[in-house]
Structure formats: C-alpha cells, structure tokens
Amino acid sequence: MSQTKLFSPINVGGVNLKNRIVIAPMCQYSAEDGKTTDWHLMHLGNLALSGAGLLTIEATAVSPEGRISYADVGLYSDECEAAMERTLAGVRRWSDTPIAIQLAHAGRKASSNLPWKGGRLLPPQDPDGWQTIAPSAVPFVEGDNAPVAMDRTALNTIRDAFAQAAHRAGRLGLDAVQIHSAHGYLLHQFLSPLSNLREDEYGGSLENRMRFPLEVFDAVRAAFPADRPVSARVSGTDWVEDGWDVEDTIAYSQALVARGCAAIHVSGGGLHIAQEIPIGPSYQVPLARAVKANVNVPVVAVGLITGFDQAEAILTSGDADLVAIARAALYDPRWPWHAAAHFGESIEVAPQYLRCQPRQYRNLFVQKD
Structure with a gap:
C-alpha cells in the first residue's frame, strides 16, 4: 500500500498507471x-525502465510539413510506422510501462533548424x-517567411492527417494518444x-x-480504438496581454471533456515572442489547478517540477492528479527510483537492476513479474 499520493x-481512460509520474x-x-x-530506441528504452507510470513519445508530426524540424519524428507514412514499430518492439521486449504518443503539427513554427543550430x-x-x-499568414517572428493561411481544403487535409496518424498509433498498439x-x-x-486573425467560422469568437x-x-477520437484514451496538452496562457488565457483554457478543456477527452495536460506559453513567463518551481501549477477545478477528468501538471516533496505537494494539495517531468528525466532518468527511495516506497524494476539496490534502502526494489 502506497504511503504517498505520488x-x-x-486509472486514466481505462489505462492503469502504477504511479502518478508521467514522462512528458x-x-x-x-x-x-x-x-x-536507434537513438529513439535507446532514449525511450532508457525512460521505459525509469519506473514512471507513463511514458510519452515526443511530438510526432501528422504530415511532413507539420514537423518542427527536418529531424522530427512523424507518423504519416508506412515507412514512419514501420520504423516506430521496430522502436516499440525493442522497448516493449524489456518494459511493460504504458506508452502514449503525442500527435502534433507545428504550423508556422515548422521548418525550423535544430535547437543546437539556433x-x-x-x-x-x-x-x-x-x-x-x-x-493566418502571420509569421512567428517578424521578418521571417510568412506561413500560408489555410483554406478549407488544407483544414480538411490536416484534420484527416491527424485521424490517419491516430489510426496508425492504434495499429501500433500504443496505449494512449x-x-x-x-x-x-x-x-x-x-x-x-x-x-488567428481569420474572419470565417474558424476565427473571431472563442x-x-x-x-x-x-x-x-x-477525428482522432473516432480513429483511435474506443477502449484506449485520447488526451490533450493545452497551454494555460500565452503569457501575453490580450492573448489566450486561463479562462479560455477552462472553456476549451470543458469542450474537450464533453467530447470524450480522458485527461488534460496543462502547460503554457510558446505562441508569441513577447511572452513574459515568471519562470520558477511549479510556475505553471496554478494553471493546472484552475483547470482541475472545472473538469472531471485527471489533470496533469508540468513545468519545473524537479523535487520529490514538490511533486508530492502538488498532488496532495489537489492542484493536479499527475505530475509530468521532462528535462528532469533527461538529467536523471532514474528520478522515479530516487523519489521512491526518498519516501520509503517500493518500486518495480527490471531484474537486471535488482543488484544495484543501495544498502540503506532494503525494500526499495520489487522485481517485475
């Protein structure tokens, strides 16, 4: 019996998670x-052995032009699907951690160079x-090549691309989208x-x-198997005056839940270069708290959640139902192990790692079945 909320x-939409730690x-x-x-096989395989309750595959483009960069993952062709099938087969051979995939389209932020190249x-x-x-034909950065405003054909094409990618995800046996x-x-x-400066039925009012x-x-909900959950990641605010805000996020989240959304993952920012983000530990948790107060599905908090007591406090205070870690997991892929040790909990590990249990934590490791 767990001593902690963490x-x-x-259960999220029919998927049972052993703890409340999500790898974002x-x-x-x-x-x-x-x-x-092979990088993804190593990267995801490593995180799948972390002890987290859920592992999420990176933003995966639903069309080639939807990739953030030329080196982004996609799920828009048979070749992409076959490569991901190989990756998943390698990971699942050694881990039963539930795996979700994030489906995405970068829009005007696509066609970008790699982060380490600027x-x-x-x-x-x-x-x-x-x-x-x-x-709308408004670039992310003034002076950059402007995007083409999507017409009705483009809207239908991208919507269908999301659905097709969701169908592929279901065929791959992924646990959630x-x-x-x-x-x-x-x-x-x-x-x-x-x-969004459109003047048709896709612009103007909320x-x-x-x-x-x-x-x-x-479209995604209809294309993905009905017994597996579809969730959404939202930005709680643009951090820019007169932009998207938390009240808009609540309305959007409620509309998603009404359509069968199984969970809401609340992040923030990224839309406008004028954003002013008050970065600090748990800086986005108030956004998750506001959404949680207005929906009846699990809410995930994210954003500079690095401490074990910090994560536990977010859950015990009722601000969120799960916590997501990202860069903290890259820095410390065994973050869930160390959190369990901190709280005196036990955590399942692969039998190959049983011998590394520290002497002072006699009951830390439990062998997976």
Missing part, C-alpha cells in the same frame, strides 16, 4: 525523414526548409487571438477559434 495508482514528450531532433532511429525558421528555399501553413494543442503549434495557433482543434479531437 506512488498511488490511477521531449523532442530529440534525431529522426531521419520522419522515421525513428532553432530559427528555415525559408522554403533552404534544402532543409519548406513552406509553412497556419490559420495525446493531441498537442499547446506551445504555439498549429492547434494553439487556431486558439489564440494573437495568431467558439470559432476552438472549432478546428475540436474537429481534430473528434
């Missing part, structure tokens, strides 16, 4: 033509760049009045700006 089990999706910029590589937008004439699309509508990417671009993201959710 290590208590939870983290782009690795190591794919080849959208296909996962991350700036690459124009269409660059060998590694392409023409981007967005709700998360729809990325945060961090300034395409669906967030439709939501925010700062990036109801209209939510229309396309909700259509995408409906």
Whole structure:
C-alpha cells in the first residue's frame, strides 16, 4: 500500500498507471525523414525502465510539413510506422510501462533548424526548409517567411492527417494518444487571438477559434480504438496581454471533456515572442489547478517540477492528479527510483537492476513479474 499520493495508482481512460509520474514528450531532433532511429530506441528504452507510470513519445508530426524540424519524428507514412514499430518492439521486449504518443503539427513554427543550430525558421528555399501553413499568414517572428493561411481544403487535409496518424498509433498498439494543442503549434495557433486573425467560422469568437482543434479531437477520437484514451496538452496562457488565457483554457478543456477527452495536460506559453513567463518551481501549477477545478477528468501538471516533496505537494494539495517531468528525466532518468527511495516506497524494476539496490534502502526494489 502506497504511503504517498505520488506512488498511488490511477486509472486514466481505462489505462492503469502504477504511479502518478508521467514522462512528458521531449523532442530529440534525431529522426531521419520522419522515421525513428536507434537513438529513439535507446532514449525511450532508457525512460521505459525509469519506473514512471507513463511514458510519452515526443511530438510526432501528422504530415511532413507539420514537423518542427527536418529531424522530427512523424507518423504519416508506412515507412514512419514501420520504423516506430521496430522502436516499440525493442522497448516493449524489456518494459511493460504504458506508452502514449503525442500527435502534433507545428504550423508556422515548422521548418525550423535544430535547437543546437539556433532553432530559427528555415525559408522554403533552404534544402532543409519548406513552406509553412497556419490559420493566418502571420509569421512567428517578424521578418521571417510568412506561413500560408489555410483554406478549407488544407483544414480538411490536416484534420484527416491527424485521424490517419491516430489510426496508425492504434495499429501500433500504443496505449494512449495525446493531441498537442499547446506551445504555439498549429492547434494553439487556431486558439489564440494573437495568431488567428481569420474572419470565417474558424476565427473571431472563442467558439470559432476552438472549432478546428475540436474537429481534430473528434477525428482522432473516432480513429483511435474506443477502449484506449485520447488526451490533450493545452497551454494555460500565452503569457501575453490580450492573448489566450486561463479562462479560455477552462472553456476549451470543458469542450474537450464533453467530447470524450480522458485527461488534460496543462502547460503554457510558446505562441508569441513577447511572452513574459515568471519562470520558477511549479510556475505553471496554478494553471493546472484552475483547470482541475472545472473538469472531471485527471489533470496533469508540468513545468519545473524537479523535487520529490514538490511533486508530492502538488498532488496532495489537489492542484493536479499527475505530475509530468521532462528535462528532469533527461538529467536523471532514474528520478522515479530516487523519489521512491526518498519516501520509503517500493518500486518495480527490471531484474537486471535488482543488484544495484543501495544498502540503506532494503525494500526499495520489487522485481517485475
């Protein structure tokens, strides 16, 4: 019996998680033509042995032009699906950790260079760049090549691409899908009045700006097996005056839940270069708290959650139902082990690792069945 909330089990849309620790999706910029590589096998395999309750595959593009960069993972072709099948087979041979995938389209933030090469937008004439699309022809950075405003054909094409990727995810046996509508990417671009300047039924009012993201959710929910959950990642605020805010997020979250969304993962920012983010420990937790007070599905908090007591406090105070760690997991892939040791909990580990249990934690490790 768990002594802590962090290590208590939870059911999310029919998937049983052994604890409340989620490994958030983290782009690795190591794919080849959208296909996962041996880097992803090592990276995901490592995190799948971390002891976390859920592992989420990085933002996975639903179309080639939806990739953030030329080295992003995609799930838009048979070749992409085959590569991911190989990666998942290697991970699952040694781990039974539930695995979700985040489906995404970068919109005007696509065609970017790798972060360690500056991350700036690459124009269409660059060998590694392409023409981007967005709700409106407004670039992310003034002076950059502007995206093409999406017409009705483009809307239908991208919605169908999300559905097809969800179908592929179901065929791969993935346990859950998360729809990325945060961090300034395409669906967030439709939501925010700062990036959506449309004058048709997909722009203007909050109801209209939510229309396309909700259509995408409906298409994904219909394409992914009904007995497996679909969740959404949202930006709780743009951190810019007159932009998307937490009240908008609550309305959007409620609309998602009404359509069958199994969980809401609350992040923030990423839409506008004028954002002013008050970065500090748990800085986005109040956004999760506000959403949790207004929906009846599990809510995930994220954002500079690095401490064990910090994570436990977020859960025991009722601010969220799960906590997501990202860079903290890259820095310490055994974060869940160390959290369990800190609280005197036990955690399942692969038998190959049983001998490394520290002497002072006699009951830390439990062998997986």
